[in-house]
Amino acid sequence: MSQQLASSDSTTREKREKLVEVRDLKTYYGDSGMFGGPPVKAVDGVSFNVFRGETLGLVGESGCGKTTLGRTLLQLEDATGGEVRYDGTDITELNSDQLYEWRRNAQMVFQDPDSSLNDRMTVGEIIREPLDVYEWETPADRRDRVRELLETVGLRPEHYFRYPHQFSGGQRQRIGIARTLALEPDFMVLDEPVSALDVSVQAEIINLLEDLQEEFGLTYLFIAHDLSVVRHICDRVAVMYLGNIMEIGPTEELFTDPANPYTHSLLSAIPAPDPTDTAERITLHGTPPNPRYPPSGCPFNTRCPARIRPPEYEHLDDEVWQGINTLRDVLLERKRADRSIRERIRERLGRQTRFATVEETYDELFGGLQIPANAESSIEQIVEHASNNDEEAALDVLTEEFGSICESEKPEYHTVSETGRKSFCHRHDGEHRQPSQVLEERY
């Protein structure tokens, strides 16, 4: 299914009807202001469309905000900003009555079939609940409909009076799917629907979902971290990192010819299907930054393997670059950390604090490395500022010397192929070399 649609995608896409339009959507957590502190920016301004009848994949590492995005689309989370247009209506603006009316259009399949079914209710009651909420027909009709739905998802009508406990994981997921189908929605958010299942069962559930899509003309947003599943089922894919969509486009194209450095590194993490493929793996250093304090500029700049470097340092040793990046993290951390008065006093008295001294950090990062003279002097300058507890100045020097457009400016979405694939990276702006070239060279 996916291949077929993907190939015809380029020609028909423009004509296809947009079912969901997301514009600059933001979902922040914990910005109630009660306990201060900046909010967690789980989704930080994303825009994309979902076309009627397609399957849009949403991939990314855990914690990148993909689940939050899916939940916001269904108004299970309140959007902090931006809009979600469903069939033209902005659902973030609906009042509770309108939202109630709207909800039957869009449903969610949850990740964990153990947790998504209330196991004190019978299967029949579970699937019936949405029908009860909307007072669908008569109670007798509802019971019949539930039996029908059970058959639709490959279970049996007499399972009506069983409890979820009596079913295996795959069967429980089928029950969950039957529940989402009850109200005949058009749009379904599938939140990693198979990741909690046994591998042998995964394929069956995926096939069921594909069959249902065909039968009922459903539109899917398929959230996953398993790229092979995504490649199999999705027509288009959006790659998410730290609350931003890094790249979005037709599946096959994106998989065979990734544009964004992040997509490159994600894909190189999956074992190559072709053993003769000798391309070296790109390993990402460190962990994704805290979404409470996302980096300035490009969200990926702390880990990007293709980060734009100042020309004079372009050929600086990779390990030195790593050291510089870590040093920057440490400085940012120190700047943020609210040092208590007691700690400041201890510091004055020359006692140990919970912060390692800058000299220690320096030794750890750069000890034994060959550093060119110009870089060395800059680093030393930074360290000196830092040891005077002036992180501000240290960071200024660091940005000045080693920073680039990747830190100073947010990238834009550049169209990178005729199919309208978009990538969120400065390297497509024509002034810099393309990510693939750089990565080739660096790895």
Place this chain on the structure above:
Amino acid sequence: MSDTQHEKPMNDEEIRTDGGTDTGESFRQRVMDNPKPGAIWLTVLVLLIAPELGRFVDWMLALGGGIKFIFDGFVAAPAWIGSNFEDSLGFVAGAFATDITALLMLFVLAALLRGYLPFHPDTRLGLDLSRSRRVWFERGFLTTVFAAVTAVLVFTPLGALLRNEVGFYVGVLDSIGDMQTLISRETIPNHGYQTPAGDWEGTFLGLSPRYAWLTRFLLVWVYAAVFIGWLWQGYNVFREHYRAMDWTPRDDVIDRLRSHSWGVFGIVVVLGFIVLALFAPAIATYPIQENVYQPYAEDSEFKYFNEESGEVEMAHHGDANLDSRSQGEGSGTVSINEYDEYGRYAPLGTTPSGEDMMTHIAYGAQTSLTIAFVSITIAVFLAMLLSLASAFYGGIVDLMTIIGTDTIISIPIFVLVLMMSVVFSQGDVWIAEPMDGGFLLALIYAFAYMPGMWRSIRGPSLQVAQEEWVDAAKSYGQRPLAIMRKHMAPYVMSYLIIYGSLLIGGIIIVTSALSFLGYGVTEPTPEWGRLISDGRNAVATESWHVSTVSGAMIAIVVTGFNALGDGIRDAIDPQAEANATGNAGGGA
């Protein structure tokens, strides 16, 4: 779960239960199809109830009386508020306030009952309202209906008619309640007198009072055991023949509880305690009215054989009590299993004021049970409401409840209860009257224990609020109250049952401690703690039984409730459940 790792959805072998092809006829249909087991069970139940019908009706009437007490309180509220307004603002304001209060109360009732409306009045009227408008419309509609009914009842003779009607039926029930039952003092009397020849007059079959009482006592327990056993049998019949489900998660809990001997001990003790309270009139050696409440009334006179004069004479319980006081050295102590000078048999001896201990213990169980039951019910209800709402809404609601309950928790519970009971009992308020302060005490406990209860279930509530099925329910627009009731409450309830049964023990002890200090339940309502305190000076004397027996009773009952709580906790065992679901995940 026995599932294999592979999923073959069309293959029923994986599914845990044996067979079961029920596709869901209604309960009635299933009974019609196979009426025999149900009919047999019902017949035996009727046969079991028949000889004790009067007692069952009495219990119903007592329950009805309790409900009426609460109902009357509510009914009196509008007029009471109105009269307050009238005092300060004049007649019109008073009447107005009365009406407004009454309407408000009807509105609350309407809001509670709205969900049970069998149809939507707005669609009948051809209105097409949005969901929240419809809710308000229905509330208003019901309030109007209720107000109209109330007005008709209050302002037309219909009300009086209805009152007469109800009064008539209550009268009928009363006379049924007065019917002699099989296991009663009338059928098996134990209070008689000895003739000069040494025979017993007036007792059951001429047995000595000791054996007459023992017969009745044992019969009570046999009857109760058979009856409870038959109820259990009823559950089994239902489970086997009429339940649509072959298996429910509760079956496992019950099975685990049954094989938990400590828990079973708890069940037995708790059931025994309840039977003791419910059958107090039959278990008590003498009618409490004659022996304790009105010992000098006309009815409280009885015949006895006076050994000195060698003749049968008359005496009041009151006078006889004075000669049978168990107050230690030199008093007329009547110890366990002894007769007093008036030929009265005292299975557990007498109290320091000469009243019968067995009567005190049996009716004291009623006191404790009522207090515990009322307070735990209120506390559980409030704690449930608070914890679910705060877990569901989180944020500011949660914070408010934490602050509110922490304030109460910060006061040691005993000090709080003591303070409140002193304030209220000095204030001479009307709620201090029922059960000589027992009802008031129950309300105080509910207030004092609720915060702790809420805190203890806050964790589980927050946890269940995080479950995906709650999100799922939100995603198809289920109302918050329905989510709390269907998707959260069942999980929290088990914790509340455990905690509640542990708390009942605490409540019994605190009640006793209060009585010990001279607060709490005052005379003459029987109360175990007061017995301990009354008898404590004589523990080292021949009157040792007063404090010892009552103390032992408290210890046993409290242990029983704790055992029950432990048993339920182990039966529910979240750990085991987690493992079970883990397996059910099909090797996830």
